[in-house]
Amino acid sequence: MKHLMELFTYRELIYNLAMKQIKVSFKQSFLGFVWAIVKPACTVLILTVVFSRIAKFPSDGIPYPLFTFGALLPWTFFTTTIGAGVPSLVSNANLIKKIYFPREVLPLASIIGASLDVLISAAIFIVLLIFYKVGLTLNIFFIIPILAIEFLFGFGLALLLGTINVWYRDVTQATGLLLQFWMYLTPIIYPLSMVPEKYRALYVLNPMVGIVEGFRNAVLKGIMPDMHLLGISTALAVLMYLVGHFVFKAKEFDFVDVI
């Protein structure tokens, strides 16, 4: 609680650091934020061609681009959280060495700054929803708690990996690889129903399953998320956050000596 209060007093710093990240990423770039549109659009196009047209993956009766985008969006939010949060301490070493502020400010600001791209992707997704005339139901509001759980999980993991990354830079490299594997262990390009029944119990221990599946169902099918799956995700997210926070706080003051 005390940490949260202190973090609140540093909200302007978080805002300014996030804005810095956004500004810097668009400086000296001719197309600027157009890239944030082109990249997810191309990914969806490629996935559709490869997995729907060529490999003929089923998609629960939903048009495949919509089906895969509906999962890719929450997934991208997760990879962005990890991708921006983990290296944020090392890349801001000069600040850590010179000035005091609560160190969570750095991963938090990086994640917020990087999430703009996700927001732009979301805008394309909305365009796609309108194009395919998807009927929304009140269940759409489930995406709010789902995204909150996802953030808690991603932030906790980013705190943990970010801390280890201060000691061993290998983590940044390994994370990229881990996320690639992780994507295939999450129902993004294929439906959950394609996972063989006998592996299902093990498969759903991946907290991203409940999150991605819940998000896609709430938006595209207009149905309530599977509470059993989401329950597993929530429990693991809380656990992940507590572990990440604990490790981060325990090591926070050693960063300056090893970074």
Add this chain to the structure above:
Amino acid sequence: MSIIEVNNVTKEYRLGQLKSLKHTLMKAFDRLHGKEVEKLKPFKALDSVDFKVEPGEVVGIIGTNGAGKSTLLKILSRISVPTKGNIKVKGSVAPLIEVGAGLVGDLTGRENVYLNGSILGLSRAQIDKKFDEIVAFAELEQFIDTPIKRYSSGMQVRLGFSIATSVDADILIVDEVLAVGDLAFQRKCFDRMEELIKNRGKTVLIVGHNIRQLERICSRMMLLDKGKIILDGEPVAICNKFYNMTNEKVEEKLSHEIGNIIGHGSSGEIEVNDIVFFEGDNNTPTQDLEIYESLRIGVYFKTNVDVQGIEVVIGIHTSDFVFITKTSSAMTPHRLNFPKGKHYLECNLPNTPLGPGVYAIGMSFFDQYRRPMWYGENLKTLRIATSKIDMTKMPASGLVYLPFDWYFPSLVKNERTTIPPSS
């Protein structure tokens, strides 16, 4: 009520390089199996440091490289935590640990003012209010909307300094920031620091190597050595002790080179064998001289070839290489032709007006075309003492004490008082 309390603070670092993940895991594995694991030796950057600072004090922290000065400032500004002991700080702290930390090249000057201001703990409203002042002080009005990677390094540093010193805090922590930018800006920085300190009554801790500047603005000084505070007190006294200590080290080094003095450059035609000092008419060499006594500098040298029309220059500098004076044999009517062999020369300075402290001799030989044949600095040290002069009546600082005349016509007619009193 002390504003800063440092209680028995020790900071240890582990020496050696952090090895790979594999190395760490193997060691953890060995430890689990009860094997002996070689431990890295801790290095004490600070060793049981204990002091208090009262509000309004301006404390300068000096010491040789690696004495623990920056570690101490880092602990005081909460960047680092002590291994043992604790600190208590009452009031807000503005850490000027290094000017320009966190400036971003791709952002404009304006954007950087806001970003850096918030890094240093200023709110948006506060920066809005101070914005014009910050820009004006940095003299960057024209360039404030240009990305700062297009700035010269001096301009970046000016911006950094200007933002950093606009922070309002009870305690300022400064590390080597006084000398930034060109000479004119350095002057401005120094004035700003003095203004912050003297007019606004802030408590300040400064670490620096420019000891003369520190001596001027500090009300108290601490000398750190190998992580311990070995001296703490009034600036002039501490500085002099520091010079003496630095000097003893230099002397130690020099005393290993008995018989020949090693210059910094030599063409081989001339060697300097010894430099000696005499006080007045006394012919016993000494390294201690009373202020206003005459100083004779004797030089034993050897020419390896016949030399024609050479010039000898002798200079005096402080132990931190502030040059005070030089004299050249070219000002004498003599033409200096030395045949190959050993020679001696003497140079006399009557009424030596050097203030108390430690000085050293620099010397060079030139041939008739002013090509250097031999030169060196810090060749031999000289201590000036002031047992004859009442120091309580002397100004506390300054390098040379010139013989001024004082004249008070309405009090004493036709009588001048000369300092020193002519005996």
